[in-house]
Amino acid sequence: MTDSIIREFVREQRELLELELNSEQDQAGIDEDATSSHRTVALRQLEASDISVGLYGRTVVQLTAIPKDAKSGGASSGGAAPLLPAHRFTVGDDVEIHSKNDKKSNAKGGVISAVSDTFISVALFQKNNTGGGKNNNNAKSNNEEEESEEDALVGSPPLTLIPKSNVEVHRKLIAGLTELERHGPNHPIAGHLVEALFSSSSQQMPHPQIPPQASEQEQPYNDNSDSSQLEAISFALQEGRPVALIHGPPGTGE
Numbered sequence: 001m002t003d004s005i006i007r008e009f010v011r012e013q014r015e016l017l018e019l020e021l022n023s024e025q026d027q028a029g030i031d032e033d034a035t036s037s038h039r040t041v042a043l044r045q046l047e048a049s050d051i052s053v054g055l056y057g058r059t060v061v062q063l064t065a066i067p068k069d070a071k072s073g074g075a076s077s078g079g080a081a082p083l084l085p086a087h088r089f090t091v092g093d094d095v096e097i098h099s100k101n102d103k104k105s106n107a108k109g110g111v112i113s114a115v116s117d118t119f120i121s122v123a124l125f126q127k128n129n130t131g132g133g134k135n136n137n138n139a140k141s142n143n144e145e146e147e148s149e150e151d152a153l154v155g156s157p158p159l160t161l162i163p164k165s166n167v168e169v170h171r172k173l174i175a176g177l178t179e180l181e182r183h184g185p186n187h188p189i190a191g192h193l194v195e196a197l198f199s200s201s202s203q204q205m206p207h208p209q210i211p212p213q214a215s216e217q218e219q220p221y222n223d224n225s226d227s228s229q230l231e232a233i234s235f236a237l238q239e240g241r242p243v244a245l246i247h248g249p250p251g252t253g254e
Helices: 004-035 134-153 166-186 191-198 200-202 228-236
Strands: 044-053 058-065 093-098 109-115 119-127 159-163
Touching: 004 166, 004 191, 058 109, 166 191
Parallel strands: none
Antiparallel strands: 044 058, 044 159, 058 119, 093 109, 093 159, 109 119
16 A cells, blocks of 8 residues: 555656756746846856855855945945845755856856845855864865965855756755655655655554643753744654654754
């Protein structure tokens, strides 16, 4: 029974992913050709206004629009940061940062960790590696290289932020569905999770509601947890809930 449920799920998801990919590619072509103020696929004329170290040692780059007076060669007014153009970027999107003189192969890849009206923060995929002992020289060399890349981002505006290839993301999702269909509940690592998600009993199980005072009924390990984190903990620990997913993109602190 579980195998048939998985096969049907994989079939439906493949069809939906194909429709999504075709739609995104069609929309991208429309946006690139449009001359009106529609939401754009790429953001251009950006600069790196801040660089910091985020979770797991990831470098987080904050991108803001280059002020108009700076574009024309004048001095920056030093006032409020200019608003970004309307765009389609959201937290969790895979993106690439390109500089004007950069080759595509040298583009910096990352995931968006924060979005506001005036900036977008990108957690780069490269990590700040440190080491000890006989690898100190190599670690130092790697760090110096990463620092030079960060300096290059700061010193080489204008920068362009573009979404990572939809085709590449699509390929990874299809590969995951193929893996699910091949192994099913017999997967050597995720078998128990697959069984919990796709067993006939879990399909019919009602979803329990979060009690009004759930956040007060649990004693968290971290006393600094806020109300939304306490609610997520209570949600995950309820009886009759075999699986709970708590999503916290890089840079959010979750």
